[in-house]
Amino acid sequence: MNAIIALSLFGITNLFLGFLNNRKILLPATLLFVLIAFGLNLADWNHEYYWFHNMLKTNNLSINFTSIILVATALVVAISRGFGNDEEHTHPAEYYGILLFSVVGAIMMVTFQSLFMLFVGIEILSVAMYVLTGSDKRNLRSNEAALKYFLMGSFATGIMLFGIALVYGATGSFDINGIGNMVNQAKLQDIMLNPYGPILYGGIILIFVGLLFKISAAPFHFWTPDVYDGAPSIFTAFMSTVVKTAGVAATYRLLSISFPAVYGLWGNPLVYITCLTLFIGNITAVYQQSFKRMLAYSSISHAGYLLITVLAKTPTTNSSILFYSLAYSIATISAFAVLMVVSEAQSKSGKPDESFTALNGLATNNPFLAFVLTVSMLSLAGIPLTAGFFGKFFIFADAFSNVSSLFKTIAVVAILMSTVGIYYYFKPIIAAYLKKGDLEKIELSPIYKLTLIITTALTILLGIAPDLVKNIF
Amino acid sequence: MQQIPDVIRQIPLNNYVWFSTALFCIGIIGVLTRRNAIIIFMSVELMLNAANLLLAAFSSYKSDPTGQVFVFFIMAVAAAEVAVGLAIIVMIYRNIQSIDVGILNKLKW
């Protein structure tokens, strides 16, 4: 809650800092703001509070999710390099301001107690992302991505709102506990007795179609590759970490608090959606020529892994989701950091080269970048001694500990698909170490280098001693 | 005993549910069949209005004002979305002199 207020004020401060005509001050200021918000967020640790007539509820789970979102934001801000020196065409004060506002939306999505807050939070996050996706105004790919994201996003919002309206009609409440109580009374066996049953079920389905759109699960993923590909890389990194974490957290919160009583309704469809997400995300990623597009498909497949543990409903689900989100966010951000500097160094006639061939021979003159890339790819692939391995391990353990044999099937599908993942995550590593290229030494600013060292060290540390963080969660 | 309006006394709530579902489906059809970005966007507005109408109907029949308060939020959000969406459309029009979604194929679907 304090973090929400602080970030709203900091966002406005950031916009005013834009008047100073000093681009250098913005990056450290934004980083400071995010860290202050991180501190304020931890102040409520071990307390359960309801805020403002049950609009928000903070507990340790929501504080953990907020922390992951803020860590990811801080890392993204740290690798943003102040958005270059192009005085005329970039507006860093606005970008940083909107970024902070969008984090407000993300925090609302992980702490909401009323559907009012969920809806407003999703909209703040989405509208901010539409703007940031189109922020490279002279680039037609960025324009097109913004339009596509906007049309698909508002379509999804419309579907979700109709779902909320139906659920309100059936339960008469917007409070997630209130909805949960009503759903318990109107259980599946009473569907003949309760006239509101079909309305409730229609509403639940539409809400989840809307939410799955936002986290880009399989049948609703088709906008993801284009939007992630067209948006400026720095905002793609933000979308594939913060937006995804917030979306999964919101889905998990709604499913586990409001609708556990009707697990039979959403459980089975979600199982198929999860399998389809894993399948499409991993198989299509194999055929990509562009590193950035491959990362977009990989983010679809990671949404699939996260959905497994949301579905499995074991006592360890909380910590598994948190650990996986953290591991995935850190690795993705360092992959995007390498992609950004390399693609700019390789740019042809002003257009950054984002294909795998841009990475050719990276290790010859830039051993550090090649090492960072390797660690992040190994982590995303889930190779032991990296954080990603334990992330996947906990999720598969959850799936196997569930009594239903269905989950053993999902776990087997997921393991098969992660072996497919190893193939395409090794492509950039092979390009960097084994192919020949003429990439020259890339100069990195100190803060950029420091960020890469932190993400890489954290990935390895969590891969050796996962209990360090797992115990907190 | 307060006066209950005629509509609430005589029209079953089912009719409102079907009516707004029909409006919602017209919106979906518009989004899926049209290529002009502005018309797609207007269809989305139709979908939002279907949700508004449904919320208002449930709220009036149950005499619970919360649903109508939610409608205000939907309207506020729709206004904000329209501002950003039309800015995106204007930006694209400046670059390519068209807003047909089919012309935008730099990125494959």
Place this chain on the structure above:
Amino acid sequence: MQFWYFLTALTLISALMVVLSKNPIHSVLYLVFTFFCISGHYVLLNAQFLMAVNIIVYAGAIMVLFLFVIMMLDLRRNSPDSKTNLTKLAGAVVGGTVLVIFIAATRKINLGTGADNAFYNSQTGMVENLGQILYRNYLLPFELVSILFFVAMVGAVMLGKREAGERNF
């Protein structure tokens, strides 16, 4: 209650015309008409304040913005739609299927009318009652919507501003 059915039919027909019109300006005008019909429904539901807000916000602000953009861009020139008939048919089938499934699912149920509502309060949709609730219970989302407007304002100015220099693809 003939009037209810008349208004409903009018709403649905004008909504269909929004989707079917070739000319975007006609679409906008039909949409404005749809909004007026929906406002009529709000009056029938005894939600007068909602009616006023609906006309002011939707018909007054949002639709004027639409018309303004359409006129500014002069869209009549590229009126032919580039979608094939097959995609159009598929889209219509999907939308129709959703409607049929939903009606089939709710066909049997009977939600009744509000005639026997013992707690009926005719002041529910009045501005005083709504204001009390909005500014007491829903103060936090109300305040946070201002963040949304802030983002929209900054974003619209940033994106809509003319940019000097070359395009790059």
